[in-house]
Amino acid sequence: MGRAAIIRMRKKRVNRSFYGSLSLFVLLAVMGGFMALPLLYAINNAFKPLDEIFLFPPRFFVRNPTMDNFSDLFNLVSGSWVPFTRYIFNTLFITGLGVVGHVLLASAAAYPLAKHRFPAKKAMFGIVVLALMFTSQVTAVPNYIIMSWLGFVDTYWAVIIPAFAFPLGLYLMKQFMEQIPDALLEAAKIDGASEYRIFWTVVMPNVRPAWYTLIILLFQMLWGTNGNGFIYSEQLKTLNFALGQIIQGGIARAGVGAAVALMLMSVPITLFVFFQSRIIETMATSGMKD
Template sequence: MRLFNKRLNRSLPVTTLLFLFLAVFGMFMALPLVYAVNNAFKPLDELFIFPPRFFVRNPTLDNFYDLVAVMGDSWVPISRYFFNTILITVFGTGGHIIFASMAAYPLAKYKFPGSKVIFQIVILALMFSPHVTAIPNYLVMSGLGWIDSYLSLIIPAMAFPLGLFLMKQFMEQIPDAMLEAAKIDGASEFHIFWKIVMPNVKPAWLTLLILQFPILWGTNGGNFIYSEELKTLNYALEQITEAGIARAGVGAAVALILMSVPIILFIVSQSKVIETMSSSGMKD
C-alpha cells in the first residue's frame, strides 16, 4: 500500500521542462492534421506553389463547392454513398463489440474443455495482417453467397480478433464475488452480462469503438462489392481524386471529410475512456 500512497515529488523546473517536452512533441504529431485542414481550403495556385506553404493565405470554399458539383453529376446520389458507409460502419462496429463481448465472457469467467486452446487461437490470429486473410475471407464470402452485399464487409468486421482479446482481459478483472452475489440474488446469465459485466468493461468497448470505427469508415469494399449503388463513400471519393491534377483541390477536401468523422469520434470517446478507466478499478 505504501507504493500507491507515496506521493510523487517533482520540482517546478523539472515539471515545467517535462510539460514543454510533451507540448513540443504533441504539436509535432498534430502537424499532419493541421496541414490537411489547411490544404482543404487552399486554392489550386497555393496547392501547387513551390516551395509549398504550410498555412493557407487565401482560404476558399471552392474545393468543397467543386466536390458537391462533381458528386451531383453522378448517377448514384452522394446520399446513397453516405448511407452505405454509415450502415456498414454502424452494424460492423456494433456487431463486433457485442459478439466479441459475448465470446469473451465465458472465456474470462468459466473454465471449460478447450477454453485455453480457443484463446491461444485468438492470440495467434492477432499475428496475421488483413492482407494475409484477404483471400480466405473472399472464398468464405463467395461460398456463402455474400459477395456484392453489405454482409461481405459487416460479417468479417465482427470477427476482429483484437476485440475478443481485449474484452477478455478486461472481464478477467471483474471480481468473481460480484457475479456470484448476482447469481445468489437470482440473476440470469444474460442479466449478469448486460447489467453487470458490460457496464464495468465500458473502457474496453469504447476502445474497440475507437479502433474499429475508422477501419470501416475508410473502407472502399472494392474486393467484395461491385454494384455502384452499394459502394461506400470512400470509394466514390477515391474515383473523384483520380481524375487528375484539376481535382487536387477536391482531393484535399475529400481527405478532410474522410478524416474528420473518426477524429470527432475519438475526441468524444477519449474523455469517456479516461473517465471510466479512472473509476473502474476493482479488486477482490
C-alpha cells in the same frame, strides 16, 4: 489512520518543483504540437488554391484561403448518376451495423473465456491470439471464398460479417473482463441473477473502456473501407470509393482531393474526441481487483 501510516503516505508522495512541472508541461506541449502537424497540414491544404498546392517549396500554412475545393467537390458529387446520399447511407449502414455487431459478439464470446472453465479454453484463446498475427491482406482470399460460399458477395454482408470476427476486439474484451473480481459475480449469483443478467448488468458496464475503444477502432476501419473485391454494384459502393473515384481526375483535382481527405478524416477524429473523455471517466472501473 495512525501517525505512522500518514508519515508513509507523505514519503510516497511525489515531490516535484514548479520548474519540474513547467518543464514537463512544455515537453508534453511540444510533443502534442508535433503530433498535430499532419492534421494541421491537411486542414490548411483543404483551403489552399491550386497555385499554393503546387508551390515549391511548399508552404505549411495557407496564404489565400478559398472554399473552391469544397464547391468543386459539391459540383462533382451532384453530377453523379447514383445519388451521393446513397454512398453516405451505405457507409453509415455498414459501419454502424459492423461496430454494434462486433462489440456484442466479442463481448459475448469473451465472457466465458474470461470467467468460465471449459475444455479447450486455452486452445481457443490461443487461436484468437494467433489470429492477431494475420493482416487483412493475408485473409482476403479465404474471406472471399467464404463470402462466396455463403452467397454474400456483392452485398453489405460481405464487409459486415468479416468485421464481426475482428480478433483484436475479442482479445481486448477478454483481457478487460479478467480484471472484474470473481467475488462480484458470485455475489450476483447469490442474489439470484442469471448468467445473462450478470453479463448485461454487471460485466458490460464494468468493461466500458474496452467497448468504447472497440467502437473507435472498428469505426475507423469500416469508415475507410471501399468494399473492393466484395461489392461490385454501384448502388452498394461506400463513400470512400465514391470520393476516391472523384479525385482520380488528374492534377486538376488536387484541391478536391485535399478537401476529400479532410472530410474523410474529420469524422473518425470527432468520434475519437467524443469517446476519449468517456474512456477516461470509466477507466477507474478497469483496475478492480479481488
